[in-house]
Amino acid sequence: MTTKRVLFVGDASHHEFQEPIAWLGEYCTLTIVESCDKATVELANDGRPPDVIVLAAARPGIFEQHQVVSLLRRAPLARIIGLMGGWCEGELRTGYPWRGVTRVYWHQFVPRLAEELACRHIRGRLAMPRTYTEWEANNVTVAVPEVRQRGMAVIRAATIETYEAIAEACQAIGHSTVWVNPRQPAFASGAAVAIWDVGLSIERDKAELAEFAKQVHPAPVIALIGFPRASDRRLAAEYGATCVVSKPYLLPELWTELTRVSLAESSAVDPQVSAA
Structure with missing residues (x-):
């Protein structure tokens, strides 16, 4: 099965991002760059755009909305995931969260998105329009796993x-x-x-x-x-x-x-x- 191409943008050495990076490295074709400027160069030079762009922010303010828009223009079919560190937990109440981004905290990444990223086609939260709200994302219909005797x-x-x-x-x-x-x-x-x-x-x-x-x-x-x-x-x-x-x-x-x-x-x- 063809694996998804993922462009990871951010500090790959940050301790909260180690589990998501390890999972992406095992199950996806992963490219890592440290900034949006380098992501722009990567998108310009790579003949095949990524399926998913992961913007990793250890704290608020590392990336701005205009940078999100710039990445969307260069890779309009890619889904953007905001991988948020612990310092970003209050941003939805008091900050300026990015628009057009599927937002997950570092400790939610694997349980929340693993199945969507591992499957052949984009589905679930990642398949929703970029204008969705968090309420809409959390109420998307999901398939129940196979029901069988599990103990x-x-x-x-x-x-x-x-x-x-x-x-x-x-x-x-x-x-x-x-x-x-x-x-x-x-x-x-x-x-x-x-x-x-x-x-x-x-x-x-x-x-x-x-x-x-x-x-x-x-x-x-x-x-x-x-x-x-x-x-x-x-x-x-x-x-x-x-x-x-x-x-x-x-x-x-x-x-x-x-x-x-x-x-x-x-x-x-x-x-x-x-x-x-």
Whole structure:
């Protein structure tokens, strides 16, 4: 299958961009330049324009709207993705976000866009008109992954409402689910995947996360963290999480990670739940 051609514009050494760059390098034909001026030269010299341009901004103000417009003029069929660093989180409220750009934060890039970039044709969020709003992008109809028996998902959440929201997403693609309530601890064996919903802080939850990861081993653990920093992701990994999904998440993001990390369709051990 022909891979997409991607032009990455920005500081490729920035720590928040390492995971997106690694993914793009593995699954796409990737060219990296450090500035819009060099991107202009690359577009002028390359006979085949890129399918996607990634503008990577570690903080607001690195690229301006007129530079986005200039790139669009030189590659009118390319989709532009704004890969935003942690310092850009308040820009939608108090700054001047770029227009005509699909905007994702660094910790959302792989779960949110991997399937769209890996498929043969542009679809989903990337296929929407450049005039779309964030509300329209977040409400685009998405295809549900193949529904099949995927085994048990053990979900640790502080409230029944949170559990039900996560469980609904898991059940939609074929997982059975069980709730681990921190106020009424239980041990679940035979899990295919586990999900830990972090409350206010991974720092506060880290010891319990480590114990939870031991209980569900060898099932992978997905940690749900609100707008995680790089330090949060490192801490989650250190204490047993296989990967991190940022909250608030879109259903396809959670489905992507569930599909990627889940164990085989049926566990070698029959699922069991017992009170602590």
